[in-house]
Amino acid sequence: MYDPKEIAQEAVKAKSKGLPKYSNFHVGAALLTKNGKIYHGANIENSSYGLTICAERTAAFQAVLEGERNFTAIAIASDAEDFLPPCGACRQVLLELCGKELEVVMVNHKNEIKKFSLKDLLPFSFGEEHLR
Ligand code: THU
Numbered sequence: 001m002y003d004p005k006e007i008a009q010e011a012v013k014a015k016s017k018g019l020p021k022y023s024n025f026h027v028g029a030a031l032l033t034k035n036g037k038i039y040h041g042a043n044i045e046n047s048s049y050g051l052t053i054c055a056e057r058t059a060a061f062q063a064v065l066e067g068e069r070n071f072t073a074i075a076i077a078s079d080a081e082d083f084l085p086p087c088g089a090c091r092q093v094l095l096e097l098c099g100k101e102l103e104v105v106m107v108n109h110k111n112e113i114k115k116f117s118l119k120d121l122l123p124f125s126f127g128e129e130h131l132r
Contacts, residue, residue, distance in 0.1 A: 002072055004115060007032050008107035010040065011055075011075035018042025018055060027055040027078040031063050031098070034070035039063040056090040060097045073103035081109045091122040100125075 007030045015028030022045050029041035041059025045052040056074060063071070074094065078084035083106035086094065094102055100119035107113055119125075 002032055002036075004073065004075070004103075004105045004113050005111075007038060007073055007075035008077065008105055008111070008113055010038050011077035011105075011107060014040035014042050014055065014059075015077055015079070016042070018058075019044045021045050022047070022049065022052075025079050027076065027084060029055040029059040029077075030075045031056075031059040032072045032074070033063065033068045034072055037063075037068070039066070039068070054087055054090050056086050057093050060093060064097055071098040071102055073105055074098070075105040075107060077107045083108045083112075083114050086121070091118065092125070094118055095122055095125055095127060 010030030011028045014030055015026040017040055018026055020026055020043050027043045031039045039059050039062050041055045043055045076084050076086060095118060102118040104116045104118055104121060105113055
């Protein structure tokens with residue numbers, strides 16, 4: 001078991017680590033491994049706008065580079081008042097690296113929380129099983 005509120009607060013902290021130079025819209029992510037480690041992520045933008053990378057993917061790539069392969073949940077916080085759902089590209093990458101059982105915790109400005117399973121956010125998805 002894990003505390004969604006705890007990783008939500010980590011995602012809020014992670015927001016300030018990014019470089020949203022063009023949009024000035026900060027997004028933070030906190031990815032929790034099965035053994036309790038938390039990896040921060042934040043959005044990093046590029047003057048060639050399409051090369052921008054989202055908070056969720058920076059967290060996942062950082063964790064994978066550290067050798068992590070088993071994940072419980074990811075929390076996402078942003079400058080928006082409302083809950084920020086992960087974009088489609090991040091859903092696909094999280095599915096690949098963290099699996100469909102990953103819990104996705106969103107936190108809004110009032111510190112309220114919404115939780116989903118990744119499989120509900122990306123149903124009927126393409127994945128490694130289609131390449132066998
Ligand atoms: N962004 C994220 O970091 N995660 C998402 O799931 C949605 C969008 C970032 C990308 C860009 O830096 C900014 O938010 C505006 O799109």
